Amino acid sequence: MADTSLIGSDPLLTRPRLVVIHALLLLIIGGSLHAIISGDDHWPLCAYQMFSAVRATPDLTRLRLFGLVEEQGSVREIPLIGSRYLQPFDQSRLQRALSRLSARRDAPMVMPSVMRGCLSLYEANRVARRHSGPRLTGLRLYQLTWTLDPHAANRDQAEQRRLIVETMTDR
Numbered sequence: 001m002a003d004t005s006l007i008g009s010d011p012l013l014t015r016p017r018l019v020v021i022h023a024l025l026l027l028i029i030g031g032s033l034h035a036i037i038s039g040d041d042h043w044p045l046c047a048y049q050m051f052s053a054v055r056a057t058p059d060l061t062r063l064r065l066f067g068l069v070e071e072q073g074s075v076r077e078i079p080l081i082g083s084r085y086l087q088p089f090d091q092s093r094l095q096r097a098l099s100r101l102s103a104r105r106d107a108p109m110v111m112p113s114v115m116r117g118c119l120s121l122y123e124a125n126r127v128a129r130r131h132s133g134p135r136l137t138g139l140r141l142y143q144l145t146w147t148l149d150p151h152a153a154n155r156d157q158a159e160q161r162r163l164i165v166e167t168m169t170d171r
Helices: 015-038 091-102 107-127
Strands: 059-071 074-079 137-149 162-167
Touching: 059 091, 059 162, 091 107, 107 137
Parallel strands: none
Antiparallel strands: 059 074, 059 137, 137 162
């Protein structure tokens, strides 16, 4: 009768190696299940939320920071798009953090200090010459909504803007 077990028939598949392989498989599968059930997003064991829902409307809503610049007695807004302004934060993580913070019950108390921190970080990066942006007098956080256009012709102009919070420098 021939021995059909893997152990012993192949010198590479020893019992300790099989235990390690099974442990790794259990870790990956268990971690993935935990991430899916809890909704945590820790790559590679994540729920891949980007692909987990079908959009019912052709709208896109995002939070975006705008810097306030004083010029000849008037104030203009500049969008702070790109990670160079608020390094070490990149655009996607900053947007996600701001979304979570602004959705909290204590957002009216928390968001002003978060915005002051963002303003300080912008200025520290400007002074360190990590970007060439102007000196800001304040920040505004808006919720912007676009109707998706197949050619992205409206990417620079949102159809709706809702002010979430504003902060000014102390001067």
